[in-house]
Amino acid sequence: MIQNMLICRCEEVLLADIVASIENGAGTLKAIKMETRAGMGICQGRTCRMLLEQVMDFHTDINVQEANNLSYNNPVRPISLANLSRSGKDSEP
Amino acid sequence: MPMKYDLVIIGAGPAGMGAAIIAASHGASVALVDENPVPGGKLRGQVYKEPKANWWIGQEIARNMEKEIKQLGVTCFLEREVWAIYPKWKIMLNNGEQLESDYVVLATGAIEKPIPIPGWTTPGVMAIGAAQVMANIHRVKPGNRVAIIGIDALSLTIAYDLKMAGVDVVGIYLPPFNEFSLDKSNPLKMIAYLSSLSHLAPNPILKLLGKLGKQASVQKLGVNYYPPFGMRVWGIPLHLRKAVVQILGDELVEAIKVTTIDRSGELETKQEKRIPVDCVCISGGLYPLVELANVAGCAFVYVEDLGGHIPLYSDEMETTQSGIFVAGNSTGVEGAKVAMAQGELVGAIISNRLGLLKHGTELIKQAKEKVNVARKNAVIKFHPTIESGREKVLHLWNEKAVK
Known part of the structure; x- marks a missing residue:
């Protein structure tokens, strides 16, 4: 029952999916993200980033709290394409 | 068209408003950005009776600070979210506006686990x-x-x-x-x-x-x-x-x-x-909201006593990216009074860097002392070992400086 909890609400990823991903060899938060899409939805992991770290910490020997291996990327908040084009930024990394 | 300011502050809670008031009162041109329609942040939700004093009514304190901000001519960008910070430093707002400043204060507070x-x-x-x-x-x-x-x-x-x-x-x-x-x-x-x-x-x-x-x-x-x-x-x-x-x-x-x-x-x-x-x-506790410090390229440390991953900062609250400062709960989870005092400290430090202060060293010393007093007298401690967390950060900063 517990394994059926939603962890990433945006992408509808269950705890069971994340644990399975680890069991299948995902050894980094990035690998879990790539496989399950957890953290890749509209909120960009604002709810589940911390939860993914905790699942990793609990189910592996990796101490993610020391590693902080999920990066943040621009845009850190949702922005419409219309407003993005208005910002006049088109060649930034 | 970018709008240029002496200082851009992100987050209009007690820390951001504290910084805005001090910097603007010394003559800096200040922009203050917040996602809410009204400044005050989580301060506005606080109501409690203080042990030996009167009621602490967050709404009222926030309203008074807002009045002060308006009198001092701080430009408020409300209902705006910052979606990026580019060097050195361009602050991108989600309605397409763009702010520019040599000095940025990240006062984005904390979020819940x-x-x-x-x-x-x-x-x-x-x-x-x-x-x-x-x-x-x-x-x-x-x-x-x-x-x-x-x-x-x-x-x-x-x-x-x-x-x-x-x-x-x-x-x-x-x-x-x-x-x-x-x-x-x-x-x-x-x-x-x-x-x-x-x-x-x-x-x-x-x-x-x-x-x-x-x-x-x-x-x-x-x-x-x-x-x-x-x-x-x-x-x-x-x-x-x-x-x-x-x-x-x-x-x-x-x-x-x-x-x-x-x-x-x-x-x-x-x-x-x-x-x-x-x-x-x-209720799972609070942790510092640090995404903007991260995209700005600031170095990070993990300090459990402060709530988790935080940008490394100096005793002047500056991060490893020159010009980017931090104040309030985004540096570690504490009460509103500490956040306000930290904001005022950063406001004084940046005013000094801008060459606006005559007795800068003395003012900064007083502002630092005010932070310590607020911390000592805090009625609620979210992390019982907050002081050792703060010391750990300074230690890590000095270690880095030696390298």
Whole structure:
């Protein structure tokens, strides 16, 4: 029952999916993200980033709290394409 | 077209407003950005009686600071979110506006950690801070019968707020043990934590718990003999031996399933009970919101005592990216008074860098002292070891500087 909890609400990823991903060899938060899409939805992991770290910490020997291996990327908040084009930024990394 | 300012502050809570007032009063041109329609941040939700003084009414304090900001000519960009910071430094707002400054203060505060338990995504379940915003800022009851999961300084404070707002708080419970709750599901560890909370705490629940005893042996007795029906504080049953194992309801929260737990946190599943509620608040604690410091390229450290990953900062609150400063809860989770004092300190430091101060060194020294005093007199400590956390950061900074 517990394994059926939603962890990433945006992408509808269950705890069971994340644990399975680890069991299948995902050894980094990035690998879990790539496989399950957890953290890749509209909120960009604002709810589940911390939860993914905790699942990793609990189910592996990796101490993610020391590693902080999920990066943040621009845009850190949702922005419409219309407003993005208005910002006049088109060649930034 | 970019708009140029001496200083851009992101976050108009107590830290951001504190920085804006000081910098603007020394003549800096200041832009203040916040996602809410009104400045004040979480300060606006705070209401409590101070131990030896009057009531601390966050709304009023925020309104006064807002007045000051307007008188000083600070430009407010409200209902705007910052989606990026580019060197050196361009601040991008989500409506297409663009601000430019050599100095940026990140005062973005903290966000809540969820504790997932089965049913936690059902409508009617919310973070405890959301319940405070609803009750204290918008004057709307989050529910009529509310259960609270997670025992900490914030949840106990807000339980009291909800009670004052006329909500029937059916109980404060532990979460069940899982990947996310860990020590927060353990009765013995929770008693130890609760007794470390300041006895000066501004509400009767915290006061009572602060007196429970600081010795391990007393704490153990407390767990063993903790009444199975909970301890009623201010009419709210506080359960250290019961966990909410599931939140029930299809379209909306209808009930919680509560199980007795033994002293080490193991569930006694035979003792399950269904309690009807229409709202559940989960409190998993706070951690600093640091995404902008991260995209700006600031170096990070992990300091448990401050709430987790934070940007490394100097004794002048500057990060490893020159011109980017931090203040308030985004540097570590503390109360509004500390945040305000930190903001004022950063405001003074940046005014000095801008060449606006005659007696800069003296002013900065006074502002630093004010932060220390606010920290020492704090009525609620979210992390009992905050001071050692702050020292650890300075130590790490100096270590880095030597390299």
